[in-house]
Amino acid sequence: MAKSIEEINEKIRKKKACVLTAEEIIPLVEEKGYTEVAREVDVVTTGTFSPMCSSGAFLNFGHSKPRMKIQKAWLNGVAAYGGLAACDVYIGATEIPDDDPANKIHPGRFSYGGGHVIEDLIAGREVSLKALSYGTDCYPRRELETSVRLADLNQAYLTNPRNAYQNYNVAVNLSNRVIYTYLGILQPKMGNANYSSAGQFSPLLNDPYLRTIGIGTKIFLGGGVGYVFWEGTQHNPTVPRSEGGVPLEGAGTLSLTGDMKTMSNRYIRGVSMLGYGASLAVGIGVPIPIIDEEMVKFVSVRDDGLYAPVVDYSDAYPNLEGGIIARVSYSELKSGSVSIRGRKVSTGSLSSYPMAVEIAETLKKWIEKGKFLLTQKVASLPDMDSGQTFKSMRMTVDDEVST
Amino acid sequence: MTSMASKNIILHYPRKLIEQPVISNLVKKYDLTINISRARIGQDEEGTMVIEISGEADNLDNGLRYLKEIGVTFKLISKVIKRVEKRCTHCSACTVVCPSGALVIEDRSSMEVLFIEEKCTGCGLCIQACPYKAMEMHE
Numbered sequence: 001m002a003k004s005i006e007e008i009n010e011k012i013r014k015k016k017a018c019v020l021t022a023e024e025i026i027p028l029v030e031e032k033g034y035t036e037v038a039r040e041v042d043v044v045t046t047g048t049f050s051p052m053c054s055s056g057a058f059l060n061f062g063h064s065k066p067r068m069k070i071q072k073a074w075l076n077g078v079a080a081y082g083g084l085a086a087c088d089v090y091i092g093a094t095e096i097p098d099d100d101p102a103n104k105i106h107p108g109r110f111s112y113g114g115g116h117v118i119e120d121l122i123a124g125r126e127v128s129l130k131a132l133s134y135g136t137d138c139y140p141r142r143e144l145e146t147s148v149r150l151a152d153l154n155q156a157y158l159t160n161p162r163n164a165y166q167n168y169n170v171a172v173n174l175s176n177r178v179i180y181t182y183l184g185i186l187q188p189k190m191g192n193a194n195y196s197s198a199g200q201f202s203p204l205l206n207d208p209y210l211r212t213i214g215i216g217t218k219i220f221l222g223g224g225v226g227y228v229f230w231e232g233t234q235h236n237p238t239v240p241r242s243e244g245g246v247p248l249e250g251a252g253t254l255s256l257t258g259d260m261k262t263m264s265n266r267y268i269r270g271v272s273m274l275g276y277g278a279s280l281a282v283g284i285g286v287p288i289p290i291i292d293e294e295m296v297k298f299v300s301v302r303d304d305g306l307y308a309p310v311v312d313y314s315d316a317y318p319n320l321e322g323g324i325i326a327r328v329s330y331s332e333l334k335s336g337s338v339s340i341r342g343r344k345v346s347t348g349s350l351s352s353y354p355m356a357v358e359i360a361e362t363l364k365k366w367i368e369k370g371k372f373l374l375t376q377k378v379a380s381l382p383d384m385d386s387g388q389t390f391k392s393m394r395m396t397v398d399d400e401v402s403t
Numbered sequence: 404m405t406s407m408a409s410k411n412i413i414l415h416y417p418r419k420l421i422e423q424p425v426i427s428n429l430v431k432k433y434d435l436t437i438n439i440s441r442a443r444i445g446q447d448e449e450g451t452m453v454i455e456i457s458g459e460a461d462n463l464d465n466g467l468r469y470l471k472e473i474g475v476t477f478k479l480i481s482k483v484i485k486r487v488e489k490r491c492t493h494c495s496a497c498t499v500v501c502p503s504g505a506l507v508i509e510d511r512s513s514m515e516v517l518f519i520e521e522k523c524t525g526c527g528l529c530i531q532a533c534p535y536k537a538m539e540m541h542e
Contacts, residue, residue, distance in 0.1 A: 049492060051534060109531065184496045185532050192499035269492070271534040281492065281534070335511060348499035350534070352492040353514035 002292045005376045008042045015370045017042040021360040022201045022288075022299060029300035034293040037300075043367055043374065044299040046203040047220070047285040047359030050196050050351035051271045053182065054162035054233060055093040055280040057118050057260060060154040061129065063087055068141035073131040074098075075117045075148075082131070086139055090159075091117055093271075093280035106275060107180040113278020116270030118158070121150040122222070123265040156260040158222060158268070162232035164284050166204030166252035167308060170195045170328060170347075172340065175314035180275020184350055186313055193310065193338055193345045198356035199303045199330030203286035204252045206299045208245045209384070210237075212289050214377030219256065220285030220363045223267040225372070226258025231381040236390035246301060248327060249309050250390075252381065256284065267359065283355060285363040289374050303330035310340055320392060409457035411480035411524050413542060414470065416450035425475060426454070433466035434458055440524050451542060453480065453525040481520035483541055484527070490537035491516065497529040497538065 011017040018041050020028065025044050029037050061070075063086065070082045073089045077097040080089035095114035102108050120127050131144040150156055172193045173179050173186035180186075183194040199205070207213050217228040232253025239249045260268075267283030288299050309324040316323040328338040333347050366372035382388045416425070421444060429435045435458035442452040456463065470477060493516045497506045505522035506529055508514055529538040 050494075107531075111536070184534075185500055187499070194496070194499065269535055272536065273534055274531045279534075334514065336508065346499055348495045348497075349514075350494050350496055352494040354493040357513075 003042070003290065005289055005291070005374050008289050008291075009373045011042055012367055012370055012373055015368065017367060019043045019045060019364045019367045021357070021364055022046045022206050023357065023360070025296075025299050026200070026302055029296060034296045038290055038293040038296045041290045041296070044206065044288045044290060045285060045360040045363040045367070046198075046201055046206050046288060047283070047356040047363065048164060048198040048202050048351060049267065049283045049355030049359060050198075050281060051182070051273065051279040052160060052163045052282045053094050053277075053279045055118075055158065055160040055282055056114065057091050057121075058155065058157045058159050059089050059091065060156075061087045061089075061148055062152070062154050064141055064144055064146075066141050067139045068131065068144055069133050069136055069139035070131045070144070071133040073129065075127050075129055076112070076120065077128075078112070078114050078117050080114075093118065094277050096278050103275060108275060108277075110272045110274075110276070110278045113270065113272070115278050115280030118260070118280055119265050119268055119270040121156065122260055122263050122268050124150060150261060157257050158226070158260050158263065158282075159257045160282065161255050162234060162253045163256050163282060164203050164232070164254045164286070165197070165250050166202070166208070167247045167306070168195065168197050168250050169317070170308045170310045170333065170338075171313040171317070172310055172325065172345065173314045174312045179314050180273070181313045182273055182276050182279070183313065184348060185274060190340060190343060190345050192348055193328075193333070193340065194348045194350060195308055195330075195333050196350040197308065197330065198351050198353060199306055199334065200301055201353070201356040201360060203284060203288075204254070205246060205301060205306055206288050207286075207295070208241070208247065208298060210252055210381050211298075212291065212295065212377070213254070213286060214380045216375055216378040217286065218372070218375040219287070220283070220359055220366070221256055221258035221263070222260070222283055223264030224258055224260075224262025226256050227375075228254050228377075229257050230255040234390050235382060236388065237382055237384050237386060238389050242305070242307065244301065244305060245298070246306060248307050249324075254381075267355075283359050285359040287363060287367060287372070287374055303334060306330045308333065310338075406460050407457065408460040408463045409455060410463065411453070411455050412477045413480055413483050413525055414450075414452045414454065415476045415542075416452070417474050418449060420474060421450050423473070425470070425473070426452075428469065429456065429466045433462045433469065435462055435466050440526050455524060480523050480525035483525050484520075484523050484529070485539050485541060486518045487537050487539060490535045491533075492535055492537075494534070496534055497532050500528045500532040502526060502528065
């Protein structure tokens with residue numbers, strides 16, 4: 001039997017919807033089977049909390065007096081992109097202050113960047129704004145120095161071109177020196193293996209073919225409400241999949257947006273990755289409507305049935321050589337050590353499992369209380385049949401020839 | 404026979420003691436085992452040293468008394484490295500760099516990262532490894 005989103009929403013409005021988290025559904029399916037669970041359960045909530053570099057925010061400050069066509073802007077010393085209309089800017093999570101030493105003294109600390117600006121705004125803190133322009137007849141001001149707060153802005157939208165990666169690499173270091181990556185510190189000679197996915201809690205691993213998640217899907221974003229507005233950059237539905245349909249490598253991604261004024265700095269946090277850079281950790285929760293038995297099958301996926309590719313970040317990854325050393329399950333990763341090339345390697349996660357659980361439980365409560373209705377997607381994201389892949393860059397000048 | 408005891412401490416040397424064989428005296432006169440994990444002389448020319456000091460309980464007490472008498476101040480490392488709980492997200496970026504097992508996940512279903520202060524040797528590797536600046540040093 002199939003259920004429509006509208007039927008599920010009717011139950012949510014009456015506070016009679018049966019909502020479980022992606023972890024709670026697993027033993028129930030083992031006990032009762034797909035058919036029974038499809039009848040009983042209406043929504044399964046997922047969650048993830050992890051650094052997501054492709055994050056940022058559009059901000060509108062309102063007009064200064066006299067007016068200014070902001071060309072260059074800095075928030076707490078971090079450059080924001082001003083090539084938009086007069087008082088709109090985009091602040092990116094990985095931007096760092098112009099005078100940050102970066103990796104000149106390696107490994108750099110990157111203690112403050114665009115992600116921290118976004119966190120400070122959401123926390124309600126004052127943020128300094130400096131801006132420059134060339135001046136026009138309609139926008140005469142050339143310099144500006146003030147401080148801004150989130151509450152004073154007209155609009156502040158977290159707008160992330162790529163989030164919620166459906167599966168991701170496990171990073172190891174085969175070299176003889178310590179390396180510093182966006183997946184954390186990697187000890188030499190495969191001293192550790194770092195991963196960054198919530199596994200069985202991860203939104204897109206619970207809907208591997210994106211049957212229910214698409215453009216217009218309403219989600220938990222940073223403690224507030226957000227929406228999927230497009231496929232994420234690097235969205236790649238054509239990677240190899242397991243028998244159950246789950247991608248074995250990084251695959252689907254989502255573009256997300258939401259009102260920063262509804263968010264909390266518990267779920268949006270500036271990130272400093274030693275030797276790598278600044279970023280933003282974003283909490284995301286996606287509700288999966290149980291429209292039929294097939295969705296029960298998908299959401300009951302367990303860590304021992306989800307596999308991630310192990311990649312060498314000292315050579316293969318930076319040099320775009322590809323090469324998967326091994327595939328390991330998320331249950332192995334979560335156990336604290338994995339076996340790679342016959343060796344026991346300790347594991348660390350950049351993604352917070354306790355936060356993923358908290359987000360899925362929070363979203364569950366919102367739905368149970370009738371405060372959060374589900375949406376029908378208005379368009380699907382490119383699927384396996386699209387033939388869409390994640391291409392490498394076209395290089396018109398061959399490095400080896402030019403040097 | 405007394406029982407064995409061990410403490411992870413941070414020592415602060417005043418300038419006048421920098422050239423004294425303090426550690427050597429702890430080994431020779433008090434029969435203690437010293438494992439140095441960090442040592443430096445700061446800009447103010449005061450020295451700090453992080454050590455694990457172990458031996459028979461009586462000897463350990465006498466050795467610590469000797470330090471006090473000559474003017475070396477010390478405190479337990481568990482009082483030096485602090486976790487700011489509200490900043491910790493319980494990812495586990497720190498657990499793979501912590502050499503002493505002080506930052507560890509014991510419950511593999513909750514995946515909560517514990518900070519077992521008694522096991523901390525004060526090396527400080529966690530401070531830079533934490534993406535959220537949750538670990539702090541208060542020497």
